[in-house]
Amino acid sequence: MQLPDTPPGADASARSDVQRLIIIGNGMAPGRMLETLFELVQDGAPVRWSVTIFNAEPRVNYNRLMLSPVLTGEKRYEDIVTHDDAWYEANQVTLHKGLAIASIDRQARSVTDAEGGTHGYDALVIATGSTPNRLPLPGADLDGVLVYRDLDDVQRMLDASGDCGNAVVIGGGLLGLEAADGLNAQRMRVTVLHHGAILMDRQLDAPAGHLLQQAIESRGITVLTERVTVELLGENGRVTGVELSDGTVIPADLVVMAVGIRPATAVAAKAGLAINRGILVDDGMATSDPHIFAIGECVEHREICYGLVAPLYEMANVLATRLAGGQANYAGSMTSAKLKVNGVDLFSAGDFADGPGREEIVLRDASAGVYRRLVLEDDRIVGIVMIGDTTDGNWFYDKLKREESVEDGRETLIFGQAFEGGGDADPTAAVAALPPEAEICGCNGVCKGRIVDTIQRRELTSLEEVRAHTKASSSCGTCTGLVEQVMALTLGDRFERSAVTPVCPCTPLGHDDVRRLIRTRSLRSIPELMQALEWNSSCGCAKCRPALNYYLVCEWPEDYSDDYQSRFINERAHANIQKDGTYSVVPRMWGGMTSSQELRAIADVVDKFAIPSVKCTGGQRIDLLGVKKDDLPLVWHDLGKAGFVSGHAYAKGLRTVKTCVGTDWCRFGTQDSTGLGIQLERYLWGSWTPAKVKLAVSGCPRNCSEATCKDIGVLCVDSGYDIVFAGAAGLDIRGTEPLTHVATETAVIEHTAALMQAYREQGHYLERIYKWAARVGHDTVRAQVVDDADNRAALKARFDRSQKVAQVDPWAARAVQGEQRHEFEALATLPRQHAEPRRTGGVPA
Amino acid sequence: MNEQPVQWVEVGRVSDIPVRGARRVVRGETVIALFRTASDRVHALEDRCPHKGGPLSQGIVHGDCVTCPLHNWVIGLADGRALGADEGAVRHYPTRIDDGLIRLAVPDPS
Numbered sequence: 034m035q036l037p038d039t040p041p042g043a044d045a046s047a048r049s050d051v052q053r054l055i056i057i058g059n060g061m062a063p064g065r066m067l068e069t070l071f072e073l074v075q076d077g078a079p080v081r082w083s084v085t086i087f088n089a090e091p092r093v094n095y096n097r098l099m100l101s102p103v104l105t106g107e108k109r110y111e112d113i114v115t116h117d118d119a120w121y122e123a124n125q126v127t128l129h130k131g132l133a134i135a136s137i138d139r140q141a142r143s144v145t146d147a148e149g150g151t152h153g154y155d156a157l158v159i160a161t162g163s164t165p166n167r168l169p170l171p172g173a174d175l176d177g178v179l180v181y182r183d184l185d186d187v188q189r190m191l192d193a194s195g196d197c198g199n200a201v202v203i204g205g206g207l208l209g210l211e212a213a214d215g216l217n218a219q220r221m222r223v224t225v226l227h228h229g230a231i232l233m234d235r236q237l238d239a240p241a242g243h244l245l246q247q248a249i250e251s252r253g254i255t256v257l258t259e260r261v262t263v264e265l266l267g268e269n270g271r272v273t274g275v276e277l278s279d280g281t282v283i284p285a286d287l288v289v290m291a292v293g294i295r296p297a298t299a300v301a302a303k304a305g306l307a308i309n310r311g312i313l314v315d316d317g318m319a320t321s322d323p324h325i326f327a328i329g330e331c332v333e334h335r336e337i338c339y340g341l342v343a344p345l346y347e348m349a350n351v352l353a354t355r356l357a358g359g360q361a362n363y364a365g366s367m368t369s370a371k372l373k374v375n376g377v378d379l380f381s382a383g384d385f386a387d388g389p390g391r392e393e394i395v396l397r398d399a400s401a402g403v404y405r406r407l408v409l410e411d412d413r414i415v416g417i418v419m420i421g422d423t424t425d426g427n428w429f430y431d432k433l434k435r436e437e438s439v440e441d442g443r444e445t446l447i448f449g450q451a452f453e454g455g456g457d458a459d460p461t462a463a464v465a466a467l468p469p470e471a472e473i474c475g476c477n478g479v480c481k482g483r484i485v486d487t488i489q490r491r492e493l494t495s496l497e498e499v500r501a502h503t504k505a506s507s508s509c510g511t512c513t514g515l516v517e518q519v520m521a522l523t524l525g526d527r528f529e530r531s532a533v534t535p536v537c538p539c540t541p542l543g544h545d546d547v548r549r550l551i552r553t554r555s556l557r558s559i560p561e562l563m564q565a566l567e568w569n570s571s572c573g574c575a576k577c578r579p580a581l582n583y584y585l586v587c588e589w590p591e592d593y594s595d596d597y598q599s600r601f602i603n604e605r606a607h608a609n610i611q612k613d614g615t616y617s618v619v620p621r622m623w624g625g626m627t628s629s630q631e632l633r634a635i636a637d638v639v640d641k642f643a644i645p646s647v648k649c650t651g652g653q654r655i656d657l658l659g660v661k662k663d664d665l666p667l668v669w670h671d672l673g674k675a676g677f678v679s680g681h682a683y684a685k686g687l688r689t690v691k692t693c694v695g696t697d698w699c700r701f702g703t704q705d706s707t708g709l710g711i712q713l714e715r716y717l718w719g720s721w722t723p724a725k726v727k728l729a730v731s732g733c734p735r736n737c738s739e740a741t742c743k744d745i746g747v748l749c750v751d752s753g754y755d756i757v758f759a760g761a762a763g764l765d766i767r768g769t770e771p772l773t774h775v776a777t778e779t780a781v782i783e784h785t786a787a788l789m790q791a792y793r794e795q796g797h798y799l800e801r802i803y804k805w806a807a808r809v810g811h812d813t814v815r816a817q818v819v820d821d822a823d824n825r826a827a828l829k830a831r832f833d834r835s836q837k838v839a840q841v842d843p844w845a846a847r848a849v850q851g852e853q854r855h856e857f858e859a860l861a862t863l864p865r866q867h868a869e870p871r872r873t874g875g876v877p878a
Numbered sequence: 879m880n881e882q883p884v885q886w887v888e889v890g891r892v893s894d895i896p897v898r899g900a901r902r903v904v905r906g907e908t909v910i911a912l913f914r915t916a917s918d919r920v921h922a923l924e925d926r927c928p929h930k931g932g933p934l935s936q937g938i939v940h941g942d943c944v945t946c947p948l949h950n951w952v953i954g955l956a957d958g959r960a961l962g963a964d965e966g967a968v969r970h971y972p973t974r975i976d977d978g979l980i981r982l983a984v985p986d987p988s
Contacts, residue, residue, distance in 0.1 A: 575945040
């Protein structure tokens with residue numbers, strides 16, 4: 034491909050005769066190209082052209098970006114016309130509407146239209162745009178299955194929406210969401226199916242995608258992510274539903290496929306022009322034939338095909354300049370996307386994936402629904418994602434394009450242009466710049482001036498005092514960071530920073546704050562929580578995610594969908610990882626009791642899977658060590674057949690209830706300690722807790738089951754049962770504290786359940802019972818669980834509610850029902866010499 | 879640039895790996911861990927922590943890092959290097975994604 038020394042028009046410029054320009058396609062790129070060309074001609078450009086346009090669509094040029102408002106009914110076709118008939122007339126352009134070009138004769142420099150007419154050219158511009166992809170699904174040719182590309186598609190959608198039925202949009206990209214919004218506005222019940230986990234995943238990261246999904250769902254549109262469509266169902270040739278790979282069928286009277294576009298290259302390919310994904314063009318927009326040019330979505334320039342309007346306009350201007358006899362080169366476009374979907378402002382540019390040497394700065398404003406993330410590399414912005422407030426998008430984008438160092442003022446960079454040059458990179462600069470009337474605490478309507486004034490007047494130095502006197506930060510707590518900055522500004526060195534230990538570096542909030550806010554603000558998922566509590570990382574870290582997952586499991590047992598990727602491997606694999614990457618398996622033996630049949634089954638499993646070690650644990654269980662991960666479901670399957678369920682030896686949850694033989698056998702036994710232990714274990718198993726929980730029941734004060742160093746212990750005595758708690762026999766050694774004395778087994782179970790639930794609700798993640806009790810006070814625990822009978826009953830009721838959904842054997846679910854299969858199976862097993870056709874090449878560094 | 883010859887092998891689809899999760903690819907004695915990040919990037923590392931050989935595929939994926947399940951070393955997914963105060967690196971394998979299909983570059987034995 035070679036750029037001609039002069040464009041074809043230029044060599045003709047010496048002559049005064051008019052050159053013939055034919056354009057195939059009448060979209061936005063050629064429209065802009067002609068506008069620019071005519072302006073240049075008016076300004077005295079040396080080349081004159083007679084222009085003929087062949088448009089396969091039966092109409093003039095219109096603004097394709099405005100199709101969505103037509104679909105929602107906000108605009109009519111007439112409103113979005115760019116060039117009306119009069120414009121073509123005034124510029125002496127011949128427009129053939131609804132007439133496609135069938136072929137190009139490059140030798141003769143002529144085109145043949147669909148009706149057989151032949152037209153000669155001196156220069157030809159191919160601007161055929163792109164074709165929407167259609168998924169090759171069974172049923173894709175049914176009536177009612179559409180794509181979303183031009184005005185005809187919009188009209189078909191409007192026709193179909195007349196009866197207010199069900200619409201399914203396949204594809205959660207920009208176009209799909211616009212279509213969904215439009216159909217929703219036409220009062221259809223709309224479901225969006227998206228194969229990825231994040232909506233608009235080419236433009237957004239996970240937190241921004243989450244906010245967008247919330248906004249779209251709040252409009253009444255159903256969004257289903259990570260769904261794969263396998264078939265379109267129909268009756269009498271018309272679509273009736275969509276079947277997903279998980280077997281779900283969604284009723285549909287209309288299906289819109291919005292699954293990307295590809296350059297429309299058919300006519301160029303037929304003419305033998307060089308084509309890869311798109312029609313290959315050089316920097317002068319010339320194809321491999323110097324008399325044929327191409328612009329718009331049909332081209333591929335420097336290995337990139339563009340689908341946004343800004344690059345198309347840049348190409349149009351370059352070609353117009355060339356055709357007018359001037360010099361211009363297209364060097365490719367940096368693209369940013371500034372979009373408006375469902376009333377949510379979005380901005381994205383550059384590359385915002387994580388990577389080595391990259392850092393992120395995140396700003397969230399929960400009340401305003403704002404999320405901003407800048408990705409930096411070598412002190413330069415390389416990626417921008419913004420949702421909710423995009424006012425500084427262009428300011429950031431400008432820095433990105435100019436590769437400007439943001440080292441100075443980096444601390445306040447994320448706040449945008451208003452805080453630019455905040456001086457000495459002081460993190461409090463943003464707060465310092467706020468006027469006194471700026472609201473700091475939204476819950477209680479407290480402004481900055483009032484906080485400063487109160488601090489000075491009452492000589493406050495701690496956050497607690499400021500909370501007490503101003504009420505700022507005393508409700509939801511999300512403004513705590515701001516209040517502390519105001520205090521730091523006002524007090525300088527005298528400011529006593531609060532002693533709350535944050536959950537992790539992603540947040541200034543402590544565990545108690547987070548738990549309280551989950552409850553009061555009804556936060557139901559990790560992404561929702563991170564936005565509402567203004568997490569300062571995009572997706573959390575390995576420290577906060579397991580904690581948040583537990584807090585949500587605990588708070589919303591019925592509704593919360595467990596995020597396995599936020600659990601440690603042992604709880605994901607339901608076994609204990611060992612130093613060599615194998616696992617250990619501990620089947621549950623209720624109260625430490627077993628039988629010959631159980632032992633035989635264990636022995637068979639050990640032999641069958643060549644399990645190298647079998648050991649008794651301290652909790653009266655049998656531990657099978659050295660099981661390969663791939664074997665886990667098979668081992669569980671065999672154990673399950675013998676009646677075993679998971680022993681949860683891996684869980685931050687109920688582990689074991691250890692017992693002695695009690696009145697069954699022991700000459701000193703005072704009560705049925707074994708039976709009570711089994712009852713307790715059957716009642717408590719499956720519960721998730723902040724850290725592991727081990728119980729023991731001893732049949733007499735000789736305490737053979739060592740109940741007095743357990744998290745919860747029961748000591749049987751003649752008169753009933755002493756319940757003890759908060760012991761430890763690990764890193765710390767600690768005898769238990771008395772909880773209470775009760776007379777019946779039922780009372781033991783009631784108090785134990787209440788104690789478990791209080792711990793579940795109040796414990797910090799990874800905090801054992803003895804640490805929790807020491808932190809809140811043993812008396813406080815007794816007051817909640819023993820003294821206040823109503824509270825005890827309420828705690829037990831909440832525990833029971835949670836147990837209803839928690840007591841599902843995870844081993845059976847995985848071994849028999851095949852849940853989470855990906856966890857245990859290798860993705861692929863490769864022979865060392867692969868049979869595929871080999872490729873040899875350098876390994877990228 | 880390393881000139882060692884490689885072969886590109888199809889190993890599965892991006893959707894086969896959970897978001898912020900990992901899957902293993904077994905090749906003789908070598909296990910390769912394929913990670914999928916929240917931003918849908920796929921990275922491949924040998925499934926052995928440079929510290930004590932822990933299976934990185936079993937760790938928690940956060941950002942572009944994985945935390946080893948054995949002793950909490952944090953390894954960068956894009957280059958296999960240990961982050962923070964720890965030093966060491968694990969082999970990184972190039973990957974390509976075409977239309978959701980993952981291709982992995984493994985050393986060409988011939």
